[in-house]
Amino acid sequence: MNRLDRKLDALKRENRAGLVTYFAGGDPDYTTSLDLLCQLGRAGADIIELGMPFSDPVADGPILQAANIRALAGGQTLDQMMAMLREVRLRDDATPIVVMGYFNPVLHYGPARFFADVADAGADAVILVDLPLEHANVYRPQLEKAGLHLIAMTAPTSSDARMAAVLKPATGFVYHIAIAGTTGAGTPDEQVIAAAITRLRAHTDLPVAAGFGIRSVQQVRKVAAHADLVVVGSRLVDVLAKHGVAAALGEVASLASALPR
Incomplete structure (x- = not known):
């Protein structure tokens, strides 16, 4: 079992939902990003979602696009991300890390090499937003x-047919996009999320995460009544950009407080 498996098992035993926090690696610079990542677990993040900066993040809204631009301008690369992961693991070898991004940089790096290197550096899972099922099976x-x-x-x-196909080979957990739009583009409706998760559970026994547009303690609490994991990204990235690491960690702690410990 890797760290993610252990965390998901622990959340199930504790009968509570987990908090997934997204930040772009290298935003606003390597040192600041590393300092933040090393403290997220202690602040209350159950799972860290680490963004791989990319020049064309088509699923992301303005806040995360700006984070990608800052990170790239600061020199963040996949090699830098590998180094960052290794440094994080020296200070936090327990909190699961899910590396999230787009397939183009992975293809350029070499998929087999990338998967081996990122796992060796300390990642537990990957999300490749623009890698469809039909191509993912190769890897x-x-x-x-x-x-x-x-x-x-x-x-x-x-559709139900598409859900069934996508979820059949799935492992880890399932990430349900709560709104039809880019990250941070709107506010998800609780009843819509509840209905979607009910549909999902008909096709899989895996834990279900809900993300996109979740920004407040109240929303976290409501979504946690239906999902196994609640993903918050744009809100946290915005706080980091405007107020710095301490404020971002404080926001993580505030959001985590909405989930029973």
Whole structure:
């Protein structure tokens, strides 16, 4: 079992939802980002979602696009991300890390090499937003060899047939996009999320995460009544950009307080 498996098992035993926190690696610079990442677990993050900066993050809204631009301007690369992961693991070897991004940089790096290197550096799973099921199957043996989960994603527009196909090979957990739009583009409706998660559970026994547009303690509490994991990204990235590391960690702690410990 990798760190993610252990955390998901612990959350199930504790009968509580977990908090997933997203930050772009290298935003606003390597040193600041590393300092933040090393403290997220202690602040209350159950799972860290670490963004791989990319020049064309088509699923992301303005806040995360700006984070990508800052990180790239600061010199963040995949090699820098590997180094960052190794440094994080020297200070926090327990909190699961899910590396999230787009497939183009991974393809350029070399998929088999990337999966092996990122796992060796300390990642537990990957989310590749623009890698469809039909192409992802080619890489599953490489991911399995590296000991990584490939996190499946579903959307409000996913049909039952598509859900069934996407979820059949899924491992780890399922990431449900709560709104039809980019990150931070709107506020998800609790009843819509509840209905979507009910549909999902008909196709999988994996834990379900809900993200996109969740920004407040009240929203976290409401979504946690239906989902196993609650993902917060744009709100945290915005606080980091405007107020710095201490404020971002404080926001993580505030959001975590909405979930029973």
